[in-house]
Amino acid sequence: MKKHSARVAPLSACNSPVLTLTKVEGEDRSRENVVGTTEAQSAGAAGAESGSSRRRLHCCIRVTAVQVRKALWGVAMVMCVCSSWAGSTQLAKLTFKQFDAPFTLTWFATTWNCLFFPLYYIGHLCKSPERQTARQRLRECCRFFGDDGLTPKVFFTKVAPFGLLWILTNYLYLQALRKINTTDVSALFCCNKAFVFLLSWIVLRDRFMGVRIVAAILAIAGIVMMTYADGFHSHSVIGIALVVASASMSALYKVLFKMVLGSAKFGEAALFLSIVGSTNFVFVSFVPVMLYFTHVEYIESLRDIPWAYLCGVAALLFAFNVLVNFGIAITYPTLISLGIVLSVPVNAMVDLYTCEIHFNSVRLIAVFIICLGFLMLLLPEDWDQCIIQLSQKLRKRDEPAEGSGEAGAGTGLNWRGRARTSMSTYAL
Template sequence: MEGSSTYSSTSQTDTEDGSRMHGTDVVFDDETAMRRKTMDEENIATKKSTPIMIFLNATIIGLVAITWCLSTQFSKTALNFDKKHFNAPYFMMWFNTNLMILCFPAYIIVDKLRSRRTVNVIVGETFRTFGKKKGFNIRNLFIYVTPFVVFWVGANYPYVRALLLISPSVATSISACNAAFVYILAIIVLGDTINIFKILSVVLAIGGVVVISLDNEMKVEWVGIMCAVISAFMAAVYKVTFKRVIGNASLGDVSLFMSCLGFLNLCINWVPALILALTGVETLQFAYAPWGPMVGAALLSMAFNFTINFGIALLNPLVISVGMLCGIPLNTVIDILFRGLETTTLFLVGTCLIILSFILIIIPYDKLNIGGNLKQC
């Protein structure tokens, strides 16, 4: 499944802890920002020794790469299992997303182990800050989460659909363009600074997709390419809109949000899945459904999304980016070893262009005092 972490580091006016700078003072916008600051001060990165931090970073990178890679591979296996009796990417997307309901319970368990606080305190704190401090209730659930269900479907359904037509390695390579799309939208929606290196990354991402699509030897289908591109773009819309609407969010806020998204998906998206099955657009015979690969893909997808949220909250967004970067060659290796993929020069060149684009987009130029900013939008 397409990774859709709701964290974003695109805002120029907010500091990393969710506060705003006024001269030399830091003023917190709301309780969420203050809690994020408290979490940062208690961050395991400030308490653990260097060897332990190296181990934790390596573990998170490995988990992100493996869960993203295997969730895609399991989805591909499920879709290819018995196309005559089971060809239902929308149903698979609905089924996988339902497990996102478990994100908030998983967060409660992790937070309780870390902080030793009671469940009531953890839940109460998160409920109070849901939806920009509006509080958690049915009305705010629909107001803040329903639009993102649409974006989520727009990101994940085309991705699963693409797996019917292209290999997982091609799909994940194109998905890496998501970072470039996020940057473009951040300039338009969030007023980010235009940076020449990041603009170059956008050009490289587009070039990589074009090169891969021109590879006739791999028999890459244009429809599959377009589905993967649409998926990457909609994932970017999801992330930037979350930043715009919700703002800075803690791990608890995001976990609750993801559980709410899974719940609304359970309640709403069964209708389109049923319509597609009844009209014959998708083939869905439960007796032939590959439940093993489907459950595996769903569990891995949930683990992937929770690992992203957990890693960003407790470590560093760059760690997650490196993990996703590692997922691209990992998928390629699996395709070569188990799916008989024959790599070509164009595929390798296109993948390298996209990887280079991804690297350029995640480099913290401001922190490294590297120039490249053209103007402030």
């Protein structure tokens, strides 16, 4: 659930139609400046104008096609992210009814992260025109950690802490599922985006935005109201504290990753997550064994372990992390984040059908304001400027209709210039 910056290669490729459109517009302006007064020059200008109009229309169609394709992929991505996150939450809740072992489930699901880099390398062999061997690709991705690659010092200072935060985030989330219902857990976990903003503002000195401060206040208010909805019972308070701690660990993971390692390309991110999974398998495997022999997470026979549920939870969490980290290659990051917040009503419908939750007015308001705060945090940094520009464009579009009498009395050259301005505005 990391946010990739412009270092991710597919982002620049997605912007190429916009660059082509700008270049065509610049060429059109240069042609208009050299138009003379002779008859031959006028005919040449008319031909150039018609040709540039066709190219501009063709570019508009290309841009629209790219945007429509990304939007369609985004709809599919929203559904996949929502179903994988809600499905893993519901399936984990069912798993605890037969096998009450949250840490063992955390260890088992995190170990599946080892598959990230092999799957990425298979995609590299299928898509990349310059195919590299696994060793060559591994060495190139290891440069993400520094010029010397993945040394023991880099591992213990820049990788192991993130592995610990990963395990804590998932373990606290699963522990919270044992205490409270899935709707409350999924809604409260959405507060992690507000925590990311607050930490980024304090630690990374990110831009101050009033709307995001309001969103953070709404998230905190939702936490308090969620606690009040159950009457401050110890069982629910502990569950809410656990999921808030999980959201805090997730936010700390993201902010520290940005501060220590910066942004990662797809291969580098896949390698990093595979290292986290391998580290979990090598160094943390003794903890489930200790919990078994101390009867903290005990089961009488290995045949009684619901392997189907365990593999289902691990597979859904793995799919969720693949979609969140690499879905940016085919669609917009905002749509991916939207799938997370949509898992809240999905979990609510399941809980309502299974009669595991009582929706009083306080709980409904709490869930609503938390989701509202999450959506407010998805607004871009220049959202206010976008609204101002949109209102100015709409005002300019209304001006020719109001001054149509003056436009009819003008020359043909003025009419063509006005039409050209309208087409340029539409293309942008």
